[in-house]
Amino acid sequence: MRNNIIHVDIDAFYASVEELDNPSLIGKPMCVGGLSDRSIITTANYEARKYGIHSAMPVFMAKQLCSDLIIMPMRRSLYVEKSKEVFKIISKYSSTIEKVSIDESYLDISKNKHKPVDMIYAMKEDIKKNTGLTVSVGLSYNKFLAKLASDWNKPNGLMIITKSDIPDILKPLDINNVHGLGQKSQQKLRALGINTIEELLALPEDFLVEMFGKMGSEIYQRIRGIDNRKVEPNRVRKSMAVERTFLDTNDADLLREYIKNYATELSKDLSEKNLGFYTITLKLKNSNFKTTTHSKTFPHVIRTFDEIYEISLKIFDEQYTGEKLRLAGISASNLTDLNYEQLSF
Known part of the structure; x- marks a missing residue:
């Protein structure tokens, strides 16, 4: 069975872009996130991760773990542009690319005539030379194993999982x-x-x-190495969502800050793809793992941060009963292409 599936993950993406823009941050524990103590960490660089700091952690907790932590405000437009640079390079190495998020993708390289490992090293060098960023790559014969492999030797890693490795290589993993x-x-x-x-x-x-x-x-x-999902470059998105798991809390102000961050991220994702939507859903999961969803559908297209945040906050204030939560999220469904909307208008 040939290893034709690649998973590419940009290392500590937001933090790495900030280091590129300000080299004095290199080697220092740094995170991207909100500046208030009630905000959350979006991305931590590898120096910060040594202290146990990770994404979705409240800022006040991160500061307790590392008093010298530098926190940079999120600059989504900068990250979007840098992501475009990376994906433009990646597209030179395969015509079958499934973009999973702003910083990761799957590639099907079955039609590539070069040896997979040679191609991967060429791609990694190309990305580093032209963007300054490093990527970690997993190579295997299906998507599950490729993604697992890309996380194996971070940062700037390459890991190959072959059919003969299964299941022994998986057995010790959590x-x-x-x-x-x-x-x-x-x-x-x-x-x-x-x-x-x-x-x-x-x-x-x-x-x-x-x-x-x-x-x-x-x-x-x-877990037996079977995953028949294909790399789908033209997936039709039925919905877009942003959600995070965090430490159990019933601090309503902190939860509202989470919702504000999610609304920001979701609005940027929609804007990047020029999409609007008609239905918004707030998802809440309490400390007992009970999940509730609350949706509202509108006759007009929703598209801006202000609209998403205002509606989500209103739903939250109407539905939240004070219990401890471990997850919150916002999703947009009934998506519509704004290019088409404008053309129709």
């Missing part, structure tokens, strides 16, 4: 490495003493299906 196993699912498995993929491999498929429904079969197959 179950949090399995795409499709969320926090609630992991909690169920850990309650049974299942903490590693090796322990997960011992469970029969029907048992996993009973626990997780259809996803149980997908998990059973993935």
Whole structure:
């Protein structure tokens, strides 16, 4: 089975762009995020990660872990432009690219005539030379393993997972490495003493299906190296969402700050693709893992940060009852292409 699937992940993207713009930040613990203590960390550079700082962590907690932490305000337009530079280079190496987010993508290189490893090193060097950024790359024969591999040797890494490596290479890994196993699912498995993929491999498929429904079969197959998802360059987006898991809190002001950050990110994602939408949904998950969603549909197109933030905040204030939450998110659905809207008008 040939290794034709690549996952490319730009290393500590927002933080790396800030270091490029201001080299004096290099070697110092630095994060991108909100400037108030109630804000959250969006991206931490590798120096900051040594202190245990990570994305979605409240700023006040990050400062407790590292008193010298430098926090840079988020400059989304700068990151979007830098992302375009990277993806323009990536597109030289494959015509089949699935952009997953502003800083990661899958490539199908089955039509590439060069040796995969030679191609990857050429691409990495090309990106570094022309953008100043480094990328970590995973190469394998399916998407699950390629993504897993890209996270293996960060930063600026390359990892190859072949058919002969499976399942032995996966056995020591924690179950949090399995795409499709969320926090609630992991909690169920850990309650049974299942903490590693090796322990997960011992469970029969029907048992996993009973626990997780259809996803149980997908998990059973993935940990055995089976993932039939294709790289889809022209996926039709039905919705766009921003959500994060954070430490349990019932601090309403902090939760409102999270929502403001999500509204900012979502509005930028929509703007980048020139999309609007008609339905907005606020998702909340409490400390007992109970998830609730609250949606509103409008007769007119929603497109701006102000609209998204105002509507999301109103839904939150109407629905929040004061319990501790561990996740919040905003999604936009019933998407519409604004180019088409303007043409129709």
